[in-house]
Structure formats: C-alpha cells, structure tokens
Amino acid sequence: MLSQRQAPIAAIATAPGRGAVGIVRVSSPQDLTPLIDAICARQLRPREATYLPFCDAQGQAIDQGLALLFPAPHSYTGEHVLELQAHGGPVVLQLLLARCMEAGAGLNIRLAEPGEFTQRAFLNGKLDLAQAEAVSDLIDASTEAAARSAGRALAGALSKEVGELRDALIKLRMLVEATLDFPEEEIDFLQQADAMGRLAHLQARLDAVLDRTQQGALLREGIKVVLAGQPNVGKSSLLNALAGAELAIVTAVAGTTRDKVSQTIQIEGVPLHISDTAGLRDTDDEVERIGVARSWEAIADADVLLFMHDLTRVGQPAYEAEDKLISARLANVPAERILQVFNKADAAQLEGLPDGALLLSTKSGVGLAELRQRLLQQVGWHATPEGLFIARERHVQALKRTREHLVLAMAVASQEPPALDLFAEELRLSHDALGEITGTFSADELLGEIFSKFCIGK
Ligand SMILES: Nc1nc2c(c(=O)[nH]1)N(C=O)[C@@H](CNc1ccc(C(=O)N[C@@H](CCC(=O)O)C(=O)O)cc1)CN2
Numbered sequence: 001m002l003s004q005r006q007a008p009i010a011a012i013a014t015a016p017g018r019g020a021v022g023i024v025r026v027s028s029p030q031d032l033t034p035l036i037d038a039i040c041a042r043q044l045r046p047r048e049a050t051y052l053p054f055c056d057a058q059g060q061a062i063d064q065g066l067a068l069l070f071p072a073p074h075s076y077t078g079e080h081v082l083e084l085q086a087h088g089g090p091v092v093l094q095l096l097l098a099r100c101m102e103a104g105a106g107l108n109i110r111l112a113e114p115g116e117f118t119q120r121a122f123l124n125g126k127l128d129l130a131q132a133e134a135v136s137d138l139i140d141a142s143t144e145a146a147a148r149s150a151g152r153a154l155a156g157a158l159s160k161e162v163g164e165l166r167d168a169l170i171k172l173r174m175l176v177e178a179t180l181d182f183p184e185e186e187i188d189f190l191q192q193a194d195a196m197g198r199l200a201h202l203q204a205r206l207d208a209v210l211d212r213t214q215q216g217a218l219l220r221e222g223i224k225v226v227l228a229g230q231p232n233v234g235k236s237s238l239l240n241a242l243a244g245a246e247l248a249i250v251t252a253v254a255g256t257t258r259d260k261v262s263q264t265i266q267i268e269g270v271p272l273h274i275s276d277t278a279g280l281r282d283t284d285d286e287v288e289r290i291g292v293a294r295s296w297e298a299i300a301d302a303d304v305l306l307f308m309h310d311l312t313r314v315g316q317p318a319y320e321a322e323d324k325l326i327s328a329r330l331a332n333v334p335a336e337r338i339l340q341v342f343n344k345a346d347a348a349q350l351e352g353l354p355d356g357a358l359l360l361s362t363k364s365g366v367g368l369a370e371l372r373q374r375l376l377q378q379v380g381w382h383a384t385p386e387g388l389f390i391a392r393e394r395h396v397q398a399l400k401r402t403r404e405h406l407v408l409a410m411a412v413a414s415q416e417p418p419a420l421d422l423f424a425e426e427l428r429l430s431h432d433a434l435g436e437i438t439g440t441f442s443a444d445e446l447l448g449e450i451f452s453k454f455c456i457g458k
Pocket residue numbers: 023070073074075076083126
C-alpha cells in the first residue's frame with residue numbers, strides 16, 4: 001500500500017468525450033522536473049499558467065496548451081501536481097496521457113485508480129473523509145438541491161457539526177480519564193462534573209445532527225417508489241403524470257405493462273426512483289406471468305410501495321376477490337412502507353372509503369400534489385434544502401452507533417455505584433464511532449471501498 005502511494009499517478013481529469021478543454025493531471029510526492037523538462041521543455045513558475053507546446057518524444061507538438069504546476073504541499077492532493085490543460089478531444093488527451101506515462105517512466109509513474117487523487121488529498125490532510133465523499137457526491141449529484149448540498153458538505157458543513165460533537169465528547173472524556181487516575185474521588189466525579197447533564201446535552205445535539213444527516217442522506221440516495229396494483233387501475237398513467245412525459249404505454253387493455261418501467265424524478269430536490277410494474281394477477285400469458293413475477297420482486301425492494309386501487313371497480317366481487325389474494329401476499333411488506341391510493345376519482349362515486357384515503361385522478365390531475373407531499377412524508381422528509389448538507393447512509397449509521405454508546409454510558413452512570421471504567425469505555429467507543437465519519441478512525445478496507453466508487457481522474 002505504502003509503496004503504491006509513493007508512485008506518481010496520472011490520469012485524464014475531465015470527463016472523456018468531446019469538451020472544449022481537457023486536463024491531464026499528474027500527482028507525485030517526488031519532484032516532477034524530469035517530466036516537465038521532457039514535455040514542456042522549460043521551467044514552470046509555481047501556480048502560474050504557461051502557454052506552450054506539449055512535446056512528444058521526438059520534440060513534435062502534440063497540442064498547444066496551458067501547463068500548471070502546483071508544487072507540494074500547496075495543491076489539491078498535497079503532492080506536486082502538474083496539470084496539462086489541452087484541447088478536449090478524447091484522442092489528443094489519450095496521446096497526452098500516454099506521453100506522461102512515457103516521460104514519467106523513470107519516476108515509476110502509473111495510471112491513477114478511481115478516486116486516487118482525492119484519496120491522496122485525504123491521506124495528506126487536505127480534506128477529511130466526509131469532504132472527500134462530498135467531492136464524489138458533487139460530481140454525481142442528480143438534482144440541483146443535491147449539488148448545492150454536496151457543495152456545502154465539501155466546504156465542511158457536516159465535518160463542522162461532527163467536530164463540535166467531538167469536542168464536547170473529548171471534554172467529557174478528559175474529565176473522566178483524569179478522575180480514573182484518582183480513584184478516591186470517583187464517587188463524587190459524576191455529580192461534581194455534572195456528567196449526566198453534559199451527556200444529556202450532548203445527546204440532544206447529536207440527535208439534531210443525526211436528523212440533518214438523515215435528511216442529507218435522503219437527498220443523496222433518493223427513494224425507491226414502486227407503483228403496483230391490479231391491471232388497468234392506472235399505474236402507468238400515474239408514472240407518466242409524475243414524470244411529465246409519456247414513458248409507459250397506457251391503454252384500456254388490462255395487462256398492458258409487462259416489463260418494469262423506471263424513471264428518476266425529483267420532488268423538492270429529493271430524487272425519487274419510480275418504477276411502474278405489470279398489474280398483479282394470475283394469468284396464462286407467459287410473458288405477462290414473468291412481468292408479474294418481476295412486479296413482486298420490485299415490491300420486495302421498494303422503500304415506498306404505492307398501491308393503487310381503481311375506484312370504478314372497488315366493491316365489484318371479481319375485483320375484491322383479487323384484492324384479497326394480493327393483500328394476503330402483501331402481508332409481509334411492513335405497513336409503514338405502503339401508501340394506498342384510489343385512482344379514477346373523476347369517474348366514480350366516493351362513498352365508503354377509508355378515512356384519509358388518498359384520492360387521485362391521473363386524468364384530471366386531482367390529488368397529484370397531495371400525493372407528492374405524502375410520498376415525501378412517508379420517508380420522513382421534512383427539511384428545506386436550503387442550508388442542508390449531503391450525507392450518506394454510512395454517516396447515519398456511524399451517528400447511530402455514537403448515540404448507542406452515549407446511551408450505554410448514561411445507563412452505566414446511573415447505576416449505584418457507577419463503574420467509572422465502563423463509563424469511560426463507552427465514551428471511548430462513542431468517540432471512535434464519531435471519528436469514522438471524518439476518517440479519524442477508519443479501516444483501510446472502508447477507505448478502499450469509498451474511493452473505488454469515484455470516477456477515474458478524481
Ligand atoms: N484546474 C483545476 N480545477 C479544479 C481542480 C483542479 O484540480 N484543477 N479541482 C480539483 O478537485 C477543484 C479545485 N480544488 C482545488 C483544491 C485545492 C487547490 C490548491 O492549490 N490548494 C493549495 C492552495 C490553497 C490556497 O491557495 O488557498 C493548498 O491546499 O495548499 C487547488 C484546487 C475544482 N477545480
């Protein structure tokens with residue numbers, strides 16, 4: 001690992017394809033002069049763009065571009081970074097990258113792994129882990145709200161919240177550890193230092209951060225919504241209405257949809273990955289049967305199951321019989337994940353419906369706005385995107401573990417007599433869990449997992 005880290009790396013740092021300008025960048029702990037001499041044929045002033053020809057091994061110009069040298073440690077990675085800003089065609093950039101590999105052979109240069117520039121920035125203390133993840137989330141953001149929130153996380157919004165919790169935790173730990181050294185004072189400590197009061201305060205702050213982090217994770221991961229129900233109830237019509245486009249075929253024929261049709265839309269910046277599925281029924285049609293099997297798979301995988309009823313058929317014996325069969329099979333889907341909606345409100349009489357039933361007409365648009373709100377409510381979205389930072393499920397889990405150990409510490413402290421060493425240990429475990437977010441305590445394995453999901457050149 002270490003020797004790998006020490007080799008210079010190179011990659012095309014702009015998305016492959018046609019762009020006006022493209023960048024090949026090199027990051028190296030060693031001095032890059034030999035490579036610069038070979039390609040740029042002159043010295044570069046630090047952090048100053050120089051317009052020059054990029055030379056191949058024969059001294060022929062590959063392109064005319066800007067060379068930019070960031071000497072260590074004042075660069076993105078904290079190492080020496082050379083940027084060759086060229087014309088953005090894929091072939092010229094590949095040529096330039098190949099030229100860097102050739103000219104850097106003596107330095108043992110190799111191609112960069114995905115995320116390796118940012119990983120080096122992390123290892124050299126330029127970014128903490130939460131910020132490094134935000135770099136990737138910024139690039140991958142699928143909504144404007146997600147991009148803005150990733151920008152805030154990159155600027156350190158999550159790190160700052162975590163840092164404040166950490167400081168409070170460290171203060172408490174210092175008090176406890178000091179007391180451990182003077183066992184005769186143990187009994188008084190918890191009262192004198194108001195350990196319980198501090199813990200309660202810390203927990204309240206942690207809960208606030210956890211809430212914001214959960215909202216940030218929703219913004220990043222989005223929600224998997226599956227539209228299901230009997231054939232012909234209007235599932236595909238709803239997908240089209242939500243997406244604002246004719247994505248799925250709609251006909252009056254029951255059994256129109258066979259394959260799952262998926263589309264990501266956004267509501268208040270929260271990405272919703274919506275899947276329309278084949279109507280649920282027993283059928284002799286082989287293709288439709290496979291479609292229905294896929295519907296059930298999608299249902300099992302849904303964050304929210306939007307189960308649709310057809311008001312023009314509710315109460316009819318055949319419809320109700322089918323509904324019973326389906327309901328029995330739905331019994332193992334947690335009730336809080338299911339949102340029941342009643343469609344075709346424009347064409348039916350509306351008596352005898354359950355209280356709070358969500359009425360809809362994909363035809364007239366009635367109930368759509370309410371449905372959007374209910375979808376967000378269902379997954380616990382209550383934030384306004386302004387001021388939010390993007391986060392990941394990993395951060396949520398680490399905060400939950402931090403909280404668990406705080407709660408255990410409180411339990412220990414309220415025993416008679418309190419076991420101060422156990423109290424100290426729970427605080428330490430809480431501190432460790434918190435440290436996983438910014439990467440103070442993170443296994444190599446976790447780091448590998450995180451950075452491998454980046455795009456190449458980042
Ligand atoms: N051309 C180019 N544009 C880019 C990047 C890049 O690597 N190259 N970035 C890549 O992601 C982002 C900018 N990130 C950067 C982060 C730090 C430094 C840097 O030079 N840091 C020094 C000096 C800081 C200062 O002067 O305040 C340092 O940290 O010491 C440069 C770019 C977006 N735009």
